Amino acid sequence: MLLVADLTATLAGLLTLAVDRAGAEVDDLTIAEPVHGVVGQSRDLVLGVGIETVEQAVELVRASAAQQAGGVVLRRGLAGRRAVRDRARRDGIALVGLAEQASWAHVVWLLRGVLDRATTSGGDRRTDAPVQDDLFALADAAAALVDAPVTIEDAQSRVLAYSSRQDVTDPARVSTIVGRRVPEEVLASLRARGVFRRLARSDEPVFVPADPNGTLPRLVVPVRAGGEWLGSIWAVVQERPPAALVAELVQTSSVVALHLLRLRAQADLSRRVAADRLRGVLSGSTAGAGSWLPPGPWRVVHLGGEGGATRLLDLWESVSRRHAWNQPLLADLDGRAYAVVRDAEDGSPGTWGWLSTVVEQARGEGLVLTARAGRPARTPGELERSTAEALEAGRVADPVVTAVVHEDVWAQVTVARAAATLREGDVLGPLAVLQAHDDAHSSDHLRTLVAWLDHPGAPGRAARAIHVHPNTLRYRMNRIADLAGLDLDDPVVRLAVRLQLAALLDVPTSG
Numbered sequence: 001m002l003l004v005a006d007l008t009a010t011l012a013g014l015l016t017l018a019v020d021r022a023g024a025e026v027d028d029l030t031i032a033e034p035v036h037g038v039v040g041q042s043r044d045l046v047l048g049v050g051i052e053t054v055e056q057a058v059e060l061v062r063a064s065a066a067q068q069a070g071g072v073v074l075r076r077g078l079a080g081r082r083a084v085r086d087r088a089r090r091d092g093i094a095l096v097g098l099a100e101q102a103s104w105a106h107v108v109w110l111l112r113g114v115l116d117r118a119t120t121s122g123g124d125r126r127t128d129a130p131v132q133d134d135l136f137a138l139a140d141a142a143a144a145l146v147d148a149p150v151t152i153e154d155a156q157s158r159v160l161a162y163s164s165r166q167d168v169t170d171p172a173r174v175s176t177i178v179g180r181r182v183p184e185e186v187l188a189s190l191r192a193r194g195v196f197r198r199l200a201r202s203d204e205p206v207f208v209p210a211d212p213n214g215t216l217p218r219l220v221v222p223v224r225a226g227g228e229w230l231g232s233i234w235a236v237v238q239e240r241p242p243a244a245l246v247a248e249l250v251q252t253s254s255v256v257a258l259h260l261l262r263l264r265a266q267a268d269l270s271r272r273v274a275a276d277r278l279r280g281v282l283s284g285s286t287a288g289a290g291s292w293l294p295p296g297p298w299r300v301v302h303l304g305g306e307g308g309a310t311r312l313l314d315l316w317e318s319v320s321r322r323h324a325w326n327q328p329l330l331a332d333l334d335g336r337a338y339a340v341v342r343d344a345e346d347g348s349p350g351t352w353g354w355l356s357t358v359v360e361q362a363r364g365e366g367l368v369l370t371a372r373a374g375r376p377a378r379t380p381g382e383l384e385r386s387t388a389e390a391l392e393a394g395r396v397a398d399p400v401v402t403a404v405v406h407e408d409v410w411a412q413v414t415v416a417r418a419a420a421t422l423r424e425g426d427v428l429g430p431l432a433v434l435q436a437h438d439d440a441h442s443s444d445h446l447r448t449l450v451a452w453l454d455h456p457g458a459p460g461r462a463a464r465a466i467h468v469h470p471n472t473l474r475y476r477m478n479r480i481a482d483l484a485g486l487d488l489d490d491p492v493v494r495l496a497v498r499l500q501l502a503a504l505l506d507v508p509t510s511g
Contacts, residue, residue: 002026002044002115004071004094010114014102019088019095026070028326029111032060041324041348042068042294045096045111048078049104056082065091067348068295073098113164134259135161142252146219146245147233152229152256155200156318157182160263186215195220200229207240221249225257230264232293275313278331281380282338282387287381293329294342297376299352299405300386302394303337304328304370312337319367323358325349338387343376356403360470363402370394373404392416417503422503430484431500435481445483446477448507453488453498462467 008015026045043091047062051057057078064072071094078084079097088095099108126310135152143150150163151237159182182190189211190196198206221233232494233253235241241249242363281289282300305312309332316337320328324410329340329349345353353369362369374389377403389406396412406413434445447466452473463473480486487493 005094007045007111007114008096011028011107011110014099014107014110015073016076016079016097018076018095018097019085019093021071021092021094023098024070024094029108029115030069031108032064040216041350043070045070045115046072047104047108048072048074051075051078054078054081054083054401057081058087059096061087061093063089065093066508067346069093071096075100082486112162135256135263138252138256138259139163142233142235142249144328145248145252146237146289147217148235148237150236151234152223152231153182153234154260155229156321157187158321160231160260170303189213189215203250205246219246219249221246221253223256223260225261230257230260269384271317274329278329278338278340279333280339280458281383282331282333284381284384286380286383289383293340293380294350296380297378298340298383298386299343299373299376300383300390301339301352301355301374302372302390303339304394305337305368309335309337315367316369319358319362319369320349323349323354323361329402333387336391338390340383341372341373352405359402370397370399372397373403373405373408389413415499419502422500429496429500430486431486431497431504434480435504443476445476445480446501448473449480450499450501450505452477453494 002025004026005017005020007026008017024220025043028041028044029047030041030044031049031052042119044064044067046060046069048057048060051060051074057074061072072088073096074084075080076097076099079095081485085095085290098104103324116282139150139161142152151159152161153159169422190208193208195206195208198204199220203222203224205222206220208220216236217239219235219237221235222229223231223233233249234255235249278293281293303312303316305315313330313332316330316339317328318346320330320339326349329336339355341355342351344351347353347357352373359369359371372390372394372445374386374393376382377386392413393404393406393409396409396416433448434449437443438445450466451465452459455465459470459473463470466473468476483500488497488498
């Protein structure tokens with residue numbers, strides 16, 4: 001994490017501080033895409049690459065401030081315009097001017113290098129700094145070996161390190177380093193050409209010819225340890241290198257493999273520490289939570305899907321990172337998976353609005369995931385309450401609905417709470433008679449009564465709900481009246497009966 005003022009001082013000549021904001025911090029980069037709603041996250045440095053007019057610049061400054069971004073970078077001509085500077089001062093966001101002749105690609109490399117090295121040496125957010133530094137050094141060494149820019153990626157196509165040289169480049173490499181992962185359209189092209197299938201199955205390097213969309217050729221060397229595919233080394237080359245150079249790069253991959261194993265071990269430890277910290281907050285231990293939680297209010301989300309809590313957390317972490325939530329707040333508690341998101345609908349990663357969209361998209365990709373959120377927590381001390389509510393919402397929500405907040409299912413929750421108290425005691429009133437009759441004669445009077453009460457005045461719909469003919473339903477209701485003597489015209493009796501039925505049969509009220 002760096003102060004914006006320190007970053008501009010480090011790259012003096014290229015960057016100038018047009019509007020300062022005391023204490024403004026940045027820890028990541030985002031290339032703004034206002035058309036697609038991408039304007040960065042909290043503490044991002046937003047790069048206005050395609051911004052050409054004052055009106056566009058003013059709107060980008062406003063949107064970035066709303067996302068609590070660390071600062072905005074514009075060409076000096078735009079950053080110096082009064083309307084843009086006034087907007088930055090009004091919204092309290094740092095504004096940085098970029099030299100007119102500077103290449104955006106060159107600046108991206110410089111900024112990413114400064115931020116990455118500050119992060120790996122600072123120790124405030126990561127425990128893997130020595131390994132990361134070594135990986136950057138290995139990327140530089142590999143680049144010198146093949147005389148080409150190099151990236152080192154894990155098996156999920158996340159960029160772990162890259163070489164400092166960037167004289168040969170293409171849009172795919174720029175997007176990969178800025179976004180810290182290979183863009184989806186590039187991944188789709190590589191999958192279609194069978195690149196990842198070959199990397200996963202073979203130790204042999206893969207030469208990927210140029211793509212018609214402008215992507216330059218690549219030499220890809222798989223990184224393996226004990227037969228397991230850990231990642232790969234990607235070199236942007238003009239043509240297939242000589243066999244001797246490829247062999248040397250393959251030897252380098254064995255060293256990279258050791259570092260990736262260390263990185264994995266340290267990342268696992270870091271995740272466990274973060275999960276323990278979050279688990280404590282969800283259980284009511286809030287000491288120091290304000291120092292690492294993002295700005296509130298928050299919602300606790302019960303995460304659903306196939307498998308146990310450990311498998312679910314792995315799956316959700318992968319999905320979250322794939323959709324740009326770089327540091328997901330995930331933890332398991334009592335055998336269930338939870339997340340803490342900011343209570344916002346703006347669609348930025350790590351918010352409830354974003355999570356709702358991600359879950360819906362996952363369904364389209366064949367992943368059956370659900371998200372059930374508790375009510376907003378405005379202080380860390382309220383997160384325990386939101387956790388309990390998220391679990392309540394998960395118990396009563398329709399499984400077909402991908403994302404639900406507690407406020408949407410309040411009626412079902414109310415019934416569930418009341419029914420839970422009834423389960424502790426004996427069956428009261430006439431329902432005891434009906435329950436005994438069903439047990440003795442294998443009849444279905446209780447479920448018939450549920451259908452009748454849930455579809456008042458609509459015997460046809462009630463009959464369809466339990467798959468019988470309407471005449472059968474009427475016959476059963478007459479038998480129920482004879483056996484139990486229920487006065488279903490009394491609203492208090494109807495409420496009491498329905499609550500007891502919810503407790504007895506674990507059948508919630510229809511909503």
